[in-house]
Amino acid sequence: MQICDFLFPKDKVAYIISSANMQEALEKLEQTQYTAIPVIDGEGKYVGTLSEGDLLWKMKYTAGLSFENLDTVKVHEIKRRVHNECVSINAYLEDMLELAADQNFVPVVDDNQIFIGIIRRKNIIEYYTSNITD
Template sequence: MRIEHFLLPKDRVAYLSAGATMLDAITHLERCNYSAIPVIDETGKYIGTLSEGDLLWKLKNTPGLTFDNLDTIPVTQIKKRIHHECVQLGADLDDMLQLAADQNFVPVVADDGLFIGIIRRRDIIEYYTRNITD
């Protein structure tokens, strides 16, 4: 089996552009009911994953930052506490499974780093649960 089997393509995934603000991130996370979201630069390359925790720590640790001025903080200025690894589309299934054990989703990129989608841990678990035989 190849990792493409589990791929949720970019056009079906919520993500943020690098030009988004902290307010955009909170609004987007609330709308899609995610706890973390991929961030993509202006060329379409995956540059990281932003989590709810990252947003909360930024709010807590930035004097003067309130809900009223969240639109002044670009997402690229928010420190990410956990580095979410991505996999290339042609990666080994075992490599992807190792990442999925520690991440809710695994971002998938093309050879040139372009973001092409995600693999959700939930989909992996559902697949193996349906296909496990004694």
């Protein structure tokens, strides 16, 4: 089964642009209550996933960085501790099973590496659960 049937489209996904600042990223995570969000560049290409932990580690290891000056750090300057793989929209659900085991969501890109949405781990689990029990 192709993953396009499970795609949660970009216009419904919380994500952040890599040129945004750390304050904006923190606010986006707080607003959505997510622990991680996709990062895309100015061209719309997926470049990684930013987590709460990434923000905390950046604060811990950056001298002089505090809640008052988070707007001075750009998202692309924050080291991401975990590299979340993305998949092509042409992939099959079976190709994503291993990725979904380690990621809450799997970013999906088109043939030009443009971010077009995510597949949520929850949907993958529900699909396999319903097919195993049927």
